Amino acid sequence: MELKRRNRISAEFSMASMTDIIFLLLIFFMITSSAISQSAIEVKLPQAASTNQSAQDPTSVTISTDGKYYIADKAVPKEQLEQHLVNTLQGQQNPTFTIRADENTRHGDVVFVMEIAEKHKFNLAIATVQKD
Template structure:
């Protein structure tokens, strides 16, 4: 008696579940990864020979070469500076304010920032500089009247 042979289906590897898992892992890592949100500003700080090493301060006001301001990661216009400094005034009074002014910034823009700090009662103001060509950041202490 002759038995019919069963036809075997060809063996296949289904790649669809593998692709689904890879895409899920990709989405998981994209969502869970933290990215650096601080935007680096190209500042050229003025040089100082008599500056001391900079201490970190939670309140840093950046004056750009174009006359703009940056406080707490937000770009500010000159008109918005008083309100933004008022929001950070308590911390600045306690820990001090560091002003990082670009070497090409206009003197009037820096004076405007110092004037607004004085209006908020911030008395301890440090101006960031670079150490005489070495590139290290240092500060000069200044008392606002």
């Protein structure tokens, strides 16, 4: 008499735990990526009605209210700003940088940096904070 086994070993793999791990990794990377873009120089960014959240550019030009320029938190004289930007963005396939200017910064200082971007065909983003 032949007896049949009721408990069969299943060769299938459950993906439920894998989706949990992927979800936790996604949350971890979202939280850490926003912490990376913090700068040591504090400026109060202007407010905009809406902001598009995009990838943070590693290169940023910060303009303080007193007209001082910083590239990656290092002070750069106005006369040397263009050369420093060209050297920093040289060799990149799609050269891009972000302007971080205090809301009380003179408009002419921001336009000066925008003219450098236009002259060298750099892509440009202006950092703002979302209006509440």
